[in-house]
Amino acid sequence: MKFGINFFPTVGPAEKPAGRHFDECLRLAELADRLGFHHIKTVEHYFTEYGGYSPDPVTFLAAAAARTHRVRLVTGAVLPAFTHPLKLAGQLAMLDNISKGRLDVGFGRAFLPDEFEAFEVSMDESRARFDEGVEACRRLWQEEDVVWEGRFHRFGPVTMLPRPYQQPHPRILVATAKTPASAQAAGRNGYGVMLVPSINKREQVQDMLALYRKSAVDAGFQPTDEDVHMSYSCYLSPDPQEARERGRAYSERANRALASAVASWRTTSSADYAGYEKIVDRVGHGDFDRQLSEGKALVGTPDEVRARLEDIREWFGEITVSLQVISGDMPYEESARSMTLFAEHVLPAFG
């Protein structure tokens, strides 16, 4: 098992100005590096408190890379639908070099209708754009004199600069929220997966994971714990009552941000997003106590969280867990305390 820190921002200017937000996140990134966490991660979203402080994860991760020495940097995820592959492959290769090979690249399809609308991209092209974007980036990293004749982009021969620091290219992870075929394709291509336990039943996650692992092995790959990422909201305190109260407040805060961001799914449907309409209801009925009892949130004392993670390991095997330790207007000190308690009392149990 590996453990990192997720910096998915669920915050807006009224709660925390962005200058303070990034200052605190960079200090937490340094702390993660010192405490021995495996990675730091952030997302690409726009416009709302659900991730909107991070329209370009590479910008934050580049700053974090410059302040850290060993922690890995993970995009969770970048969205090829909204950025030309020449730009995306190039900026990621810069980050890979700036960090001396500490980059793992998670790609996502994007799923918020308002983002697709603003970028004037049809959601029905989502999967095709994703597949083309990931493959174009991989080839731009791995090959010289690339000629690309795709549905959305045509270029070449070009040799992308800078060449990636990691050869043949940084590890590729694919965000697979709800679609088994995505997990299967990731395995077949030798990519990792980022699964989303919070919005799926445990059995669904297990099924996707089994499909992924089988598909990878069938294709000749041996996925490790670093190839399977899952993110959990995380709040630790020595006082179980305080942990639960604060953890509940921040978790509900994050759920409200998600609920607001996905509201337009009520009036959206797309063949590329079967089942996504249900997200609104599922998020709307988000029940913290149930989430906690189902092992979908890492909230409690260090002992309680360690027990939860033992369950998670039993359910999913050896994976990489990203701890979401910030939310809304949470003070820096509380995030730092969760991380420190985790590093001191939980990390050692998972070797």
Next chain:
Amino acid sequence: MKFGINFFPTVGPAEKPAGRHFDECLRLAELADRLGFHHIKTVEHYFTEYGGYSPDPVTFLAAAAARTHRVRLVTGAVLPAFTHPLKLAGQLAMLDNISKGRLDVGFGRAFLPDEFEAFEVSMDESRARFDEGVEACRRLWQEEDVVWEGRFHRFGPVTMLPRPYQQPHPRILVATAKTPASAQAAGRNGYGVMLVPSINKREQVQDMLALYRKSAVDAGFQPTDEDVHMSYSCYLSPDPQEARERGRAYSERANRALASAVASWRTTSSADYAGYEKIVDRVGHGDFDRQLSEGKALVGTPDEVRARLEDIREWFGEITVSLQVISGDMPYEESARSMTLFAEHVLPAFG
């Protein structure tokens, strides 16, 4: 007069792997911060030794921001033709916050035919795309609930996050290589200009500058030295002979990179780029001794460079100068020596 450091890379993998390049540039950025330079700057280019290590200037500047405390960060320039304004405005706003308001944004039209071809953007749309991109970014920074109905993009109402740290928005500079109308428009809009003395006659630069300043004043703005940027290749040594020999080698190296990048202008013409065909000949005939005698390179002993800068101040008035102290496989120590000699013996004279 203000003085900063330009990190325009003219280097490829055969001379300096990108990992070493960025490591050295970040150390030089820290040195610039310590020595009291005004800014660090880098460019957006693709594919060749002429800038190709920097497909996304924001990525490098974010890393540099995290390692520095007071030096300003300047994009010189970002290219709206190749990035959606929602992405560009967003990543620049992140950098403005990460650096706590140290960002100045230079925008450029781009001018290399191979880049336009790879991104499938017509050069004949260059000016229209530039105008739309800059104005869209400005409005996304300055306003909430922006509705944009442009020729190339339509979106809104959206409120860009994060909001910029600087209010109403970071300083905007416009790269104006050869086109007087661009300088005039910049002045009218209250933007600064980035002029290119190396590829123009001194009188042309003076004319553009006069046009810019008059147009700004007529529109009610009072441009300062920070609104006029010019970049010069720079090599200092206590030994005049060594300075000239090493400065010549690196300057010719950079000229060869430019000559190679602009070669396709021989077979390109565009109404949006009147006069650009001549760049090939001008660059091809680049004569270092003539460049030096015409005050287009800051190469020599500290005394010689100080005298050159007094000429430049006489020609152009109070401006901001970016010193290009890296080129090709130049060792870190030589760049650091140029900067240190400049800071100790030249900066105080313009203090």
